[in-house]
Amino acid sequence: MKKRYVLLIVPFLLYVALLGVLPQMEPDEVRYSLIAGEMNETGNYVTPRIKNTIYLEKPPLVSWATAASFKIFGENDFSARLFSGLCAWGCILLVFWIGRRFRDERTGLYAAAVLTISAFPFVLGRINILDMPLTLFLCLAVWLGYLSVAGEKNRWFSYGFYFxxxxxxxxxxIVGVVFPFAILGIWLVWERRWRSLPRLISPVGILIFLAAVCPWLYLAQKENPDFLWFFFVREHFLRFTTQMHGKTEPFYYFLPVLIGGTLPWSVFLIRAWQPAKWKEAFFRKEGNRFLAVWFLFIFLFYTVSSSKLVTYIAPVFLPLALFAGNIFCSYEEAPTEPAGKRGALYRLLLWVQFLVIVAAMLLPPVLKQYHDPSLGLVIMISDACWWIYVLPVFAAAGLMAFIPDWTARQKGTGWFLSVYLLCCLLLAGLLFPLNDFLSPYRSALVAKEAIARHVPQGKLLYQYRVNFYGIDFYNKIRTPIVEDFGEMGDGIAKLPEAERKTYFLSRQDFFEKVRQKKEIYCITQHEARLRELRAQFARMDILWENGAFYLLRIRHEGKGWKPYEDS
Structure with missing residues (x-):
């Protein structure tokens, strides 16, 4: 494989050029876009705000980068995701660097290719959230820390580690500091390199770290007197030691995430794994232990943590790609056909993967107009476009079942290259049906034109028991929220009373507001909430709906209203 394709051209196409195919999804993506937009609007880059409420749960680096992207490219889906996509690309380059250092350039290319076609980083690298940037900087710190204690005489590795x-x-x-030191410390203890432990501590490095982080900490505390307790105690210590955030999951939660995140290439690993040459599939002992500690520490930490989210284990996919890339590279040096049970399992899983992909593409048309409010799921797809969208997916999935093996038999080389290219085609092709599937109910972009057309200029648009940040982002308005405040609760408490009563209402307050104003525009989701409103108001017009969103005009004429009673 040529370096420029694996490291430059394909990552650019997958992780940058296609960033705008899907609109931003609720709620996480648009939350960070809205924060960045408000930073540019207010000129305050110290205290993040969302809907004018203080939001100090996370540090502001990603918001700063997104705000800069907005300044350059304007506020749109592409510019919102650009920093995350570039960080995913950076992870690919980092894996190449590590693979080249541990074995050779060819191994680095294979490892970079594996990470490129892994489903987990492919998805995460096109979402405007914090986890892909964190993955790049955390893993870069781990690697630079390794170089600083692994015999390299360049002190700049140590300085880079701290930066x-x-x-x-x-x-x-603080996860960005604790994890690199913990991984490197455990690895050095395992290697019995006790004397190298002090080399992790660099006075100059500490000064570099403090110079980078302290200005924001100081200014944030100056503007918000409760910041340090809120940020360090509640959002770090209590988050991972208690169930206060309600993100509890079973201990095996990350296992299916790990398996699914390595698709579609992981099926081909069965062919590439050669038990007779298992020693060649790994790096030298030092490298094996380092990568093993890197993987296991992060995976086990979040496994035992009280707080679990799918995105938390993103950094484990880099060492995983290095191991897998080395296996693929070793196999291609002397490829053989898998025989016996291993060959049967390989062929079975190839076709199982193909059938699962086909079934996943056929299911939405079968379940069209399916609603499940408990899951927040509404299936609405376009009849004509859907089949156009899924044809490349069917083609890529079908070709993956026999083209790589046919290439190996006919030419003796090019097996992994065909795997790589077909996986790229599959992942890129999946974006278009995903857009058709997710956008109608997970993105507020679908309501943008209807809101602009039906809601008069200057009129407030209320969000009834929903909170779609995208309505504010795409329509450039501020919408009052009725009873779905989410993570804004702490910031809302700090607002002036008049602003709270205007923009953050209980259901009772909202119903009173309708009675006072006589006419109100609101948007909601799911028929159950629509029925709630019908039970309160006799005159309610549906101005626009798509089966998931409902844009409403509610009128009150002194009758047909009763005080709300919470059941």
């Missing part, structure tokens, strides 16, 4: 820790801290907090 990368600072960037990771400014992305998502």
């Amino acid at each position: 990368a820790c600072a960037l990771a801290f400014l992305t998502k907090g």
Whole structure:
């Protein structure tokens, strides 16, 4: 494989050029876009705000980068995701660097290719959230820390280690500092390199770290007297030691995430794995232990943590790609056909993967107009476009089942290259049906034109028991929220009373507001909430709906209203 394709051209196409295919999804993506937009609007880059409420749960580095992207490219889906996409690209380059250092350039290319076609980083690298930037900076810190204690005589590796820790801290907090030091410390103990432990501590490095993070900490505390307790105690210590955030999951939660995140290439690993040459599939002992500690520490930490989210284990996919890339590289040096049970399992899983992909593409048309409010799921797809969108997916999935093996038999080379290219085609092709599937109910972009057309200029648009940040982002308005405040609760409490009563209402307050104003525009989601409103108001016009969103005009004429009673 040629370096420029694996490291430059394909990552650019997958992780940058296609960023705007899907609109931003609720709620996380648009939350960070709205924060960045408000930073540019207010000129305050110290205290993040969302809907004018203080939001100090996370540090501001990603918001700063997104705000800069908005300044350059305007506020749109592409510019909102650009920093995350570039960080995913950075992870690919980092994996190449590590693979080349541990073995050779060819191994680095294979490892970079594996990470490029892994479903987990492919998805995460096109979402405007914190986890892909954190993954880049945290993993860069781990690697630079390794180089600084692994016999390299260049002190700049140590300085870079501390600076990368600072960037990771400014992305998502103290995890960006604790994890690199913990991984490197455990690895050095395992290697019995006790004398190298003090080399992790660098006075100059500490000064670099403090110079990078302290200005924001100082200014944030100056503007918000409760910041340090809120940020360090509640959002770090209590988040991972208690269930206060309600993100509890079973201990095996990350296992299916790990398996699914390595698709579609992981099926081909069965062919590439050669038990007779298992020693060649790994790096030298030092490298194996380092990558193993990197992977296991992060995976086990979040497994036992009280707080679990899918995105938390993103940094484990880099060492995983290095191991897998080395296996693929070793296999291609002397490829053989898998025989016996291994060959049967390989062929079975190839076709199982193909059938699962086909079934996933056929299911939405079968379940069209399916609603499940408990899951927040509404299936609405376009009949004509859907089949156009899924044809490249069917083609890529079908070709993956026989083209790589046919290439190996006919030419003796090019097996992994065909795997790589077909996986790229599959992942890129999936974006278009995903857009058709997710956008109608997970993105507020679908309501943008209807809101502009039906809601008079200057009229407030209320969000009834929903909170779609995208309505504010795409329509450039501020919408009052009725009873779905989410993570804004702490910031709302700090607002002036008049602003709270205007923009953050209980249901009772909202119903009173309708009675006082006589006419109100609002948007909501799911028929159950629509029925709630019908039960309160006799005159309610549906101005626009798509089966998931409902844009309403509610009128009150002194009758047909009763005080709300919470059941």
